Amino acid sequence: MFSIYILTHNEEIDIAACIESALLSDDVIVVDSFSDDRTIEIANRYPVRVVQHAFESHGKQRTWMLRSIPAKHEWVYILEADERMTPALFEECLTTILQPTHVGYYAAERVMFMGHWIRYSTQYPRYQLRLFDKHKVWFSDYGHTEREVVEGSTGFLTETYPHYTCSKGMSRWIDKHNHYSTNEAIETVHQLDKGKIQWREVWFGQSEVDRRRALKDLSLRMPFRPIVRFLYMYFLLGGFLDGRAGFSWCTLQAFYEYLILLKVWEIRHMPGSSSRDHSV
Template sequence: MFSIYILTYNEELDIAACIESAMLSDDIIVVDSCSSDRTVEIASRYPIRVVQHAFESHGRQRTWMLESIPPKHEWVYILEADERMTPELFAECEQAIQQSDYIGYYVAERVMFMNRWIRYSTQYPRYQMRLFRHGQVWFTDYGHTEREVCHGATSFLKSTYPHYTCSKGLSRWIEKHNRYSTDEATETLHQIEQGTVNWRALFFGKSEVERRRALKDLSLRLPARPLIRFFYMYFLLGGFLDGRAGLAWCTLQAFYEYLILLKVWEMKHLPVTTLDTQSSVSQTNTQTDATSINFS
């Protein structure tokens, strides 16, 4: 058996279905970022632990969670409210933790948008660190999201999980990606000024995770990023095979990329006082919503 952490913020529409999908575990912990809706009320109806902690950033929230809320079991799984645990994935997780060769496992998501699986436009299989031995994996901030730091060998699971990335409506998606673009613009400037491209990992990386991160660093340096991203997703990845939903998804991601570039320009040219105010607002509003599909 393994414990399941569920990260939430204003997830009253998703939290019940998420918890019920995770009830195969006997230790579920909802870590809420001080929601203003009925998330905590709904979660409290279930025989689980519910803990609230003010949100600072994705990496810090996960680190605080792992340090401050001891799980019942040695192994833990991180689930977000707009994702679901499946019986097949749960069974594979149980089987994986019986092996002692690895300290963590990456799991691929299936992005669900406009009532269908976006198979081609989303770099599938796109892996995230989700199942790991408690105390052996930590998280740091990167752009609007986080990256894991693993103290040991890792591997990959075959089963996947559905991610209902727009389950709360397009308006919520646009709102959160407006916030995310500020963090991504900050990370873009930092990487261009101080980062490098790992060319070896880009072409010869041992895993999808290594290659994708190198591609992310390269993409930050390319001109006309919104157009390149649309072409890459829609034509090279085969997004056109995802039908109408694929076209909409690729267009939204190109728009998101353009928004990041506009905010990079703002950060370079606006007065420092304006930037400080903008940064403060972003830090106040950023919460643990569903992640966007990008190269990170």
């Protein structure tokens, strides 16, 4: 068996369905960053542990969680509140940890948007480290999100999990990505000033994860990024095959890229801006 951590902040819309999907495990731990909605009230209705910790960053929150909250099992799985565990994925996780060949395993997400699985526009499969030995992994910060640091080798699961990326409504998505774009802009400036393109990883990365990260660093230097991203996602990846939802998704991603570019300009040309105040 393995433990399941669920990370939350104002997740009253998603938390019940997320917990119910996770109760396949006998050890479910909700880690909340002081929600001010009904998240805790709803979570407490279920046979789970609820722990609150002030949010500093995605990487620090995960690392604190792994190091400070005792789990019943050596192996753990991380769920976001807008994701779901599935019976098939749970069974594969159980089978995998019986005779593990790696210390961690990536699982691919199925992005659910406007009632559809956005398969083509999202560069499926997109992998996240989800199942791992909790003593062999910690997390650092990268842009608006986190990046795992693993002491050992990693593998890949075949089963996937659904990710309801706009379950809280379009306004919440826009607000969240407006915040994310600030952190992404800070990281972009850092990468442009100090980073370099890892050409070997672009072409010969050992895994899809390595190649994707190298391509992201390359894309930071590409002119007309928002337009290029839309064309790449909609035409080259086949986003048009996702129908109306695919067009909307590709447009939102191009808009997000444009927000990042505007904030990069702000950081470099307006030293007194709020974005500059958050730089490191």
